Amino acid sequence: MLRALLLLGGLAPALPAGPHWAYKGPHGQQHWPEDHPACGGQAQSPIDIQTQRAQPDPSLPPIRPVGYQHPEAGGFSLANNGHTVVLALPPSLRLQGLPHAFAAAQLHFHWGQPGHTAGAEHLLDGHRAPAEMHVVHYDTEHYSNASEAQHHAGGLAVLGVLLELGSDPHPAYDNILSHLGSISYAGQTTSIPSFSIQDLLPQRLDLYYRYNGSLTTPPCSQSVLWTVFQQPVRISLAQLEQLQGALYATAEAEPEPQHLVDNFRVPQELHQRQVLASFPREPEGYSTGKIVAIAFGAAASCLLLALAVRLAAKRMR
Ligand SMILES: *[C@@H]1O[C@H](CO)[C@@H](O)[C@H](O)[C@H]1NC(C)=O
Ligand SMILES: *[C@@H]1O[C@H](CO)[C@@H](O)[C@H](O)[C@H]1NC(C)=O
Numbered sequence: 001m002l003r004a005l006l007l008l009g010g011l012a013p014a015l016p017a018g019p020h021w022a023y024k025g026p027h028g029q030q031h032w033p034e035d036h037p038a039c040g041g042q043a044q045s046p047i048d049i050q051t052q053r054a055q056p057d058p059s060l061p062p063i064r065p066v067g068y069q070h071p072e073a074g075g076f077s078l079a080n081n082g083h084t085v086v087l088a089l090p091p092s093l094r095l096q097g098l099p100h101a102f103a104a105a106q107l108h109f110h111w112g113q114p115g116h117t118a119g120a121e122h123l124l125d126g127h128r129a130p131a132e133m134h135v136v137h138y139d140t141e142h143y144s145n146a147s148e149a150q151h152h153a154g155g156l157a158v159l160g161v162l163l164e165l166g167s168d169p170h171p172a173y174d175n176i177l178s179h180l181g182s183i184s185y186a187g188q189t190t191s192i193p194s195f196s197i198q199d200l201l202p203q204r205l206d207l208y209y210r211y212n213g214s215l216t217t218p219p220c221s222q223s224v225l226w227t228v229f230q231q232p233v234r235i236s237l238a239q240l241e242q243l244q245g246a247l248y249a250t251a252e253a254e255p256e257p258q259h260l261v262d263n264f265r266v267p268q269e270l271h272q273r274q275v276l277a278s279f280p281r282e283p284e285g286y287s288t289g290k291i292v293a294i295a296f297g298a299a300a301s302c303l304l305l306a307l308a309v310r311l312a313a314k315r316m317r
Pocket of ligand 1: 144145147
C-alpha cells in the first residue's frame with residue numbers, strides 16, 4: 001500500500017524505490033518484519049473477526065460519505081502498482097461519522113487466484129470472501145496528505161468492503177474492471193471516467209465492525225482506524241475472474257511475467273485489541289453443538305452436586 005500511497009502524491013506512476021516485498025517466496029509475508037519492523041507489531045491487520053465476540057457499541061454512528069456520488073469532473077487515475085490495482089481518489093470525497101474529518105486518498109483490491117473464491121483479507125468467523133476492496137482516507141484535521149498521515153496512530157481510516165459472488169454483475173464495479181486490460185503490467189496507469197464511488201459501497205453503512213489496526217502491506221504502519229462493513233457487496237463470477245486474471249505483478253519488459261494473484265495477507269493476532277460492532281449482538285442460535293455442551297454441563301453439575309452431598313453426608317457420620 002505504500003507504493004499505492006506514493007502514487008497519490010503525484011509522483012511518477014513508475015514503481016517507487018523501497019525494499020522489495022511479495023506475498024510468497026523469499027520476500028514473502030513472513031519476512032516483512034525484517035525490512036519493515038512494524039509488520040511484526042501487536043496491532044496488525046487484517047484480522048479474523050469473531051462476530052459473537054465483537055463488543056456492541058451503540059454510540060458508533062453510520063458512516064456518511066460526502067461527495068462520493070458526484071466526484072468533481074475529470075477522470076480518475078487507475079494504476080497497476082505491481083501489488084494491486086489502485087484508483088486514486090480526490091480529497092473532495094469526505095467521510096463523516098468518524099472521530100475526525102477524513103478525506104479519500106485511494107481505493108484498491110485484494111483477491112485470490114482463478115478457480116478459487118477466497119481472496120479477501122478480513123475474515124468473518126473464519127470465512128474468507130472472494131475479494132475485498134479498501135477505500136483509504138486520511139485525517140485532514142491533522143495531516144496534509146495520506147503519506148504523512150500513515151505514520152501517525154489514527155491518521156488513516158480505511159473502509160473494508162467484502163466482495164461475495166452473486167448471480168448478476170455489479171454495474172458500478174465495471175467502471176473499474178472494464179479498464180484492467182489497459183494496465184496489465186506493473187507500473188502502467190490509465191485515466192478512466194469518473195463515476196459514483198458510493199455505488200461501490202454496501203447499502204447499509206450503519207452496520208460495521210471497528211478496530212485499530214495497520215496497513216496490510218509493508219510498511220504495515222499501525223495507523224489505521226478500520227471499518228469493515230458487515231454486509232458484503234455482490235459481484236458476478238465473471239467480474240471476479242476479471243480481477244483475478246487481468247493483471248501481472250511484473251513490468252512489461254520483464255522476461256518472466258508473474259500473474260498478480262493471491263495478494264492478501266494472512267490474519268494477524270488480535271492481542272490486546274477489542275473489536276467493536278455498530279449494531280447489537282445477534283441472538284446466538286441454539287446449535288446442536290451448544291445443546292450437547294449444555295447437556296454435558298448439566299450432567300457434570302449433577303455429578304458434582306451428588307459428590308458434594310455424599311462428602312457432606314460422610315462428614316456428618
Ligand atoms: C505530504 O505532506 C508533507 C508535509 O506537509 C510533505 O512534506 C510531503 O511532501 C507531502 N507528500 C506528498 C507525497 O505530497
Ligand atoms: C483506537 O485507538 C484510539 C486511540 O488510542 C482509542 O481512543 C480508541 O478507543 C480505539 N478504538 C478501538 C475501536 O479500539
